[in-house]
Amino acid sequence: MTTMLDDPPTQAPDPGKHLRSEMAAMRLSYTWFGTRRALSAEQKTQAANTFHAESKYLSAGKKLIDTSDPSFRAVTSVKTQATSYFKGVSLPYPEPGIRLVPQNTLDDIDAKMRGFTEELADAVSELDSRFDDLKFEARDRLGDLYNEADYPPSLEGLFEIAWDFPSVEPPEYLRRLNPKLYEAECDRVKARFDEAVSLAEAAFTEELGRLVEHLSERLTGADDGKPKVFRDSAIENFTEFFDRFQRLNIRSNQDLDEVVESAKSVLGGVRPQQLRDNDRLRSQIASGLSSVQSSLDSLMVDRPRRNILRRSK
Structure with a gap:
């Protein structure tokens, strides 16, 4: 597929106008299960007492599962790859979360993102099969801080990649x-x-x-x-x-x-x-x-x- 950059390398007379006519706005977002939780007020007070401190000046949290586990790292690896790919095929735009991609590459980008979605689904399925084991390990490591209510029954649907092409033109x-x-x-x-x-x-x-x-x-x-x-x-x-x-x-x-x-x-x-x-x-x-x-x-x-x-x- 040819791109807009295969033309002779002459300087664009109005770069902003050229960019506006050749590029499309794209936004990449994630749904991601949070692996950390803040301690309850009672737990913060208990922790503060250990250091003879006031709980309101203490910030404390707990890690729900071992994020260094290979199954979890496989999930985060897909996110890293998708983000890196998105940045590699796009240019910055001065609105949070939005970047510009060549209009004539939209089909390729969409196909690549769908591939990442499939990879993520496979990785999450593998992680979900390990979830009970990870919770069991967390129970041993967290001790009294462990709370079963912090954990969903399944991780399916809690990790997702989404992308869209918002309009940045005046309506x-x-x-x-x-x-x-x-x-x-x-x-x-x-x-x-x-x-x-x-x-x-x-x-x-x-x-x-x-x-x-x-x-x-x-x-x-x-x-x-x-x-x-x-x-x-x-x-x-x-x-x-x-x-x-x-x-x-x-x-x-x-x-x-x-x-x-x-x-x-x-x-x-x-x-x-x-x-x-x-x-x-x-x-x-x-x-x-x-x-x-x-x-x-x-x-x-x-x-x-x-x-x-x-x-x-």
């Missing part, structure tokens, strides 16, 4: 009922998408900066100047970043595009083992990354001015 009925208010809402939405452009630029800049800083430190050494051992992910993370930037970049900042291209030229085709085996290559890559970092620093300094100029257009 059409407002145009008929109150044209002035509708215009004001249009201005507000335009400002939101202009801000989303700035957020996207900042997110890409900061992520690339972290990757460059980490790999540079691995190659040159932070304290003693000696190269440090690094994982393959130190290189693989760059590949993932370049791919995501290609898919989601809205061509709003030519300087950022050029910095990313510079980073790609420095690391293009380099494999982790090559850096481990070749000191000269390590030095070359470290030097190239230093130049990329300098360019990123300039972007960070210049970004507030770019934002002011964009808002004034």
